[in-house]
Amino acid sequence: MISPYFTESPAGAETSETDTKRKINAGGIRRLRSRVLKSEDAAVSVKAETHERSITDAQTSAEPLSNSINTTTSVKANDDEAPLRSPKKQRRAHVKVEYEEEGVELKRERWEPCNWRTQLSFIREMRSKRDAPVDQMGAEKCFDVEAPPEVRRYQVLISLMLSSQTKDPVTAGAMQRLRERDLTTDSILNMDDDTLGKLIYPVGFWRTKVKYIKKATDLIQREFGGDIPNTVEGLMRLPGVGPKMAHLAMDIAWNNVSGIGVDTHVHRISNRLGWTKKETKMPEATRKALEEWLPRDLWSEINWLLVGFGQQVCLPVGPLCSMCMNQYTCPSAHRSYPKKIKTGSPKSPKIITSPTPRVKEELSDVHAYGSSSQRRTKTTQQDETIEKEASLSPQRDTEERGE
Secondary structure: OOOOOOOOOOOHHHHHOOOOOOHHHHHHHHHHHHHHHHHHHHHHHHHHHHHHHHHHHHHHHHHHHHHHHHHHHHHHHHOOOOOOOOOOOEEEOOOOOOOOOOOOOOOOOOOOOOHHHHHHHHHHHOOOOOHHHHHOOOOHHHHOOOOHHHHHHHHHHHHHHHHOOHHHHHHHHHHHHHHOOOHHHHHHHHHHHHHHHHOOOOOHHHHHHHHHHHHHHHHHHHHHHOOOOOOOOHHHOOOOOOOHHHHHHHHOOOOOOOOOOOOOOHHHHHHHHHHOOOOOOHHHHHHHHHHHOOOOHHHHHHHHHHHHHHOOOOOOOOOHHHHOOOOOOOOOOOOOOOOOOOOEEEEOOOOOOOOOOEEEEEEEHHHHHOOOOHHHHHHHHHHHHHHHHHHHHHHHHHHHHOO
């Protein structure tokens, strides 16, 4: 027998299934709602935390300002206390870099002396007559025009070597005597030192130049095939050849302007005219200073102009400033250039601090009897009176006897 409590109708079963589904759905909805609410609460809490952090950061950033203001006031009040924070370093200003049209090199303002073009034109006008010693007896006038090219170049080099510390007439005389003995590399190598010294005497440092000429000629014969080098570096390898001779040899012998030949005249006049940015002590420094601003097409002419100008007008001692056309623009015009007298030389004055005993005796004699010149006049007057009396005494005797 089946109990009615355990039997269920099909309609009741359907209702129970729907109720269970509803219950399950309701539970899931509740869980979803709780999750959504939790996520919203978390987002709100994160926003609140970030807002609180921003407020705290602003407060902390404002605190050092107030502290710095307080510290500055405290420093002003108390000089002994050091500031809490070091002052900020100023940033370097932005440097504007300008480029040339090609966009490779920087634009730099080239220094050049004031009024140099006017001064150069006046020097050209004063040198227009070409009557200085360098015009007649310079290195470009001392070689044999009819000789082969390598011999002419060798003679130019020898004349430049002889011209150091020597006046042009002396150099021209030595070159003439050497040319009479066939001035070539072979003739110099076959000549003994005594003969060569007699031919070039009295050039300055002639003994040293004999050695230099012999060694340089031997090097030219062995390493350069009997012709002088065609570069500045090769010329300066020769004994006794410096930068001035090398650049002049390149210009005169090879017709190639490699630099300015600066001798004592060019060095002196360039400093007097203010053609160097600062005063130079050596000719090589003057050459570098001139080549920085002087146009290259004037490098060959400037040596010839200034050497003749220094020989005639801008002399080493006692320059003729009143005759110079640059006397109103030259910074060194109308200055006195006295000769320097070395201390201890015979010309230097001797300073006497106190009179010696002999001087004291002479001074006492002067006060007592007068100076030596006064004593001499007195003695001469006395002698003259004695002679007159002696000449008159015989006349008196004859007159007395006649009477």
